[in-house]
Amino acid sequence: MIDEILDYMEKLGKLFSAFKVDLILGAIINIVIIAVLFKLTEMFMRKLQNKFGAQDKSSPINHIVPILEKIIKILIVFIIVASFLQSQGYSLTSLIAGFGITGLAVGFAAQQTIASMFGTVSVMSDKIYRLGDYIKINGFEGYVESINLRSTKIRTMDNYLVTIPNDITADSIIENLSKASKRKIDVSFGVTYDTSSEKIDKAMEIIRGVIKARSDIHKEFYVFVDELASSSINIRLYAYAKTKSYFNFVKIRSSILTEVIRAFRAEGIDFAFPSQTVYMAK
Numbered sequence: 001m002i003d004e005i006l007d008y009m010e011k012l013g014k015l016f017s018a019f020k021v022d023l024i025l026g027a028i029i030n031i032v033i034i035a036v037l038f039k040l041t042e043m044f045m046r047k048l049q050n051k052f053g054a055q056d057k058s059s060p061i062n063h064i065v066p067i068l069e070k071i072i073k074i075l076i077v078f079i080i081v082a083s084f085l086q087s088q089g090y091s092l093t094s095l096i097a098g099f100g101i102t103g104l105a106v107g108f109a110a111q112q113t114i115a116s117m118f119g120t121v122s123v124m125s126d127k128i129y130r131l132g133d134y135i136k137i138n139g140f141e142g143y144v145e146s147i148n149l150r151s152t153k154i155r156t157m158d159n160y161l162v163t164i165p166n167d168i169t170a171d172s173i174i175e176n177l178s179k180a181s182k183r184k185i186d187v188s189f190g191v192t193y194d195t196s197s198e199k200i201d202k203a204m205e206i207i208r209g210v211i212k213a214r215s216d217i218h219k220e221f222y223v224f225v226d227e228l229a230s231s232s233i234n235i236r237l238y239a240y241a242k243t244k245s246y247f248n249f250v251k252i253r254s255s256i257l258t259e260v261i262r263a264f265r266a267e268g269i270d271f272a273f274p275s276q277t278v279y280m281a282k
Contacts, residue, residue, distance in 0.1 A: 190232030
């Protein structure tokens with residue numbers, strides 16, 4: 001009877017050995033570990049997304065998080081599987097070498113995309129601009145219409161859509177005009193050289209009066225004779241409009257120019273235009 005039990009146990013041991021129970025058990029344990037790490041990764045990414053991207057659905061973080069989550073999951077699988085195979089006596093030298101060559105090739109192919117992703121992170125972390133802001137960058141200016149993982153799109157005043165890769169954006173000098181608390185008005189009024197001194201004083205008085213009467217201009221402003229140009233005496237105005245909006249700024253500036261033009265004409269003050277005086281020798 002004992003011999004039969006021993007014989008049965010020996011056969012059962014051979015059966016387990018044939019099926020490599022330790023290998024199967026190890027695989028199950030590693031699958032559980034991967035599942036747990038996947039769940040923790042998803043929880044962390046959801047918290048990250050809720051913290052930085054919940055208020056703005058078009059925020060770049062909402063594009064970055066899914067890609068970053070996939071990359072982390074791939075790394076988890078690779079590390080767990082590699083460790084498990086190594087523990088089972090398999091050589092991973094050739095596998096790692098193969099991954100190294102493949103990764104190098106993919107890295108070169110995706111170099112621009114990776115650079116743009118890091119540029120996106122830089123733009124987002126520095127909070128340089130957001131959707132709807134009016135910005136100037138690399139000679140282009142307009143309203144930010146889209147910010148995605150690769151690029152920023154701005155709509156220019158000519159209604160062109162300009163796409164700028166975010167790696168270029170991150171290395172550029174950007175003027176965000178929407179974040180200005182006030183906008184500078186810098187205008188020169190050129191009057192003719194035959195304008196009398198009294199009328200020049202009157203011209204500056206008119207400009208000061210126009211500015212003082214407006215509630216949309218800051219109180220601190222400057223009006224002065226700026227330059228004796230080739231065909232005009234230039235009177236310059238420095239002032240600041242109380243607006244962040246580019247369109248409001250344009251309206252305010254246009255209104256000031258219109259008022260000054262009317263007042264100049266009413267006082268008989270002539271605007272200069274490019275001209276030349278020719279002297280004929282006898």
